[in-house]
Amino acid sequence: MVDETKTAKLTIDGDSYDLPILSPTAGPDVLDIRKLYGQAGVFTYDPGFTSTAACDSTITFIDGGKGELLHRGYPIDQLASQSHFLEVCYLLLYDALPTAAELEDFETTITRHTMIHEQMHNFFRGFRRDAHPMATMVGVVGAMSAFYHDSTDIADPRQREIASHRLIAKMPTIAAMAYKYSIGQPFVYPRNDLDYAANFLHMCFSVPAEEYQVDPILARAMDRIFTLHADHEQNASTSTVRLASSSGANPFACIAAGIACLWGPAHGGANQACLEMLNEIGTVDRIPEFIARAKDKNDPFRLMGFGHRVYKNFDPRATVMKQSADEVLELLGVENNPILAVAKELEAAALADPYFAEKKLFPNVDFYSGIILEAMGFPTSMFTPIFALARTVGWISQWKEQISDPALKIGRPRQLYLGETARDYVNIEDR
């Protein structure tokens, strides 16, 4: 990684500093500024981390210009069409595609961890029924550290692995329970005879009064949505998990922090905001009005599900998601869904508009996902919890990679201070 022959020269007030240039296996070179403050007494300034590599990683690579996304080197479109979510989880966790025996063992382990401690059911009842399921998930996942003490010692590799398995296995159960609680229906226990995606659908849509048969095509679509959301380099919620874990916090607390960050409409909350926007637009003839608003600097409105910090081309996940939307809606006999028509027309109008072309704004992963999830029967409030469920494997894989680094230091950014310099206190009678 360190190529001693490549350095950058920085000159400040006549003094010259050599900064090593680190060479990646893919992507841009990286200027190593770790010693800059000690040598030159200056900070660098990059509030949105648009030009900052906060870590090194071998898990996921994104080429924003090409619209490329690789998980351990495998392209997302191949994984979405040829693999399945638990195999992708194994790949992200262990940096290798599993053999048949390894995969069977892993799937059995995950299946056997899907139930949560019975006492945790009480946590849900402390929330109002109309609580957003993301609020419930932040609370219940954080509370896992109060129950699973035998997997909170981050210094023990075996405990780290058990915590990883528990989180991947229990997130669908917790998300489904949050949904059931919000609609006043009884919790449905996981079933070991169902695969990961089918189990989640069953826990969400089964009721005691009648058997619920999971449609295998919907289960396949659900599984693909999980795969498309599994990991995405150093996005905001993953960076939150990494920063939390750098202090030595337990994995459940770190994942709860990631869930909280993902909730924002600029990040994982965009799938809910996008469908709400499409419903607000309502009909194709209102699209020009919303395109104009998105371009209006005085209007805070943005096209939700459009644009991306890294992708300045199509988000490859959006391409796969769009194909899946067509398949699922046709299967459900709602291919004439007016909202899908609005989404497709909105995408075409935006892509044909110079404003979006100049700013390289394309549909992202959140643009079509909500249409599929709504067609499956989920309320918009469940869209981001499903994103969080799927992203847990990415968060925990990145957490594991960071925790295993013996050179790990606590994350502690500095600042550009623009406040008052030192001044004396003034007594109230003198103010």
Ligand code: SDX
């Ligand atoms: C996710 O980082 C990840 O990897 C995230 C994610 C993952 O898998 O973890 O991919 C998941 O979060 C996807 C993004 C979901 N968010 C949305 O869909 C919300 C709508 N999009 C935006 O708010 C915005 O595009 C961001 C937040 C996603 C990215 O914003 P940036 O990179 O900080 O860019 P910016 O806000 O500086 O915008 C650049 C320009 C601005 O115009 P100028 O000030 O240069 O004139 O583009 C404009 C923005 O006004 N712009 C938009 C727009 N997004 C950016 N204008 C209209 N509609 C939009 N959606």
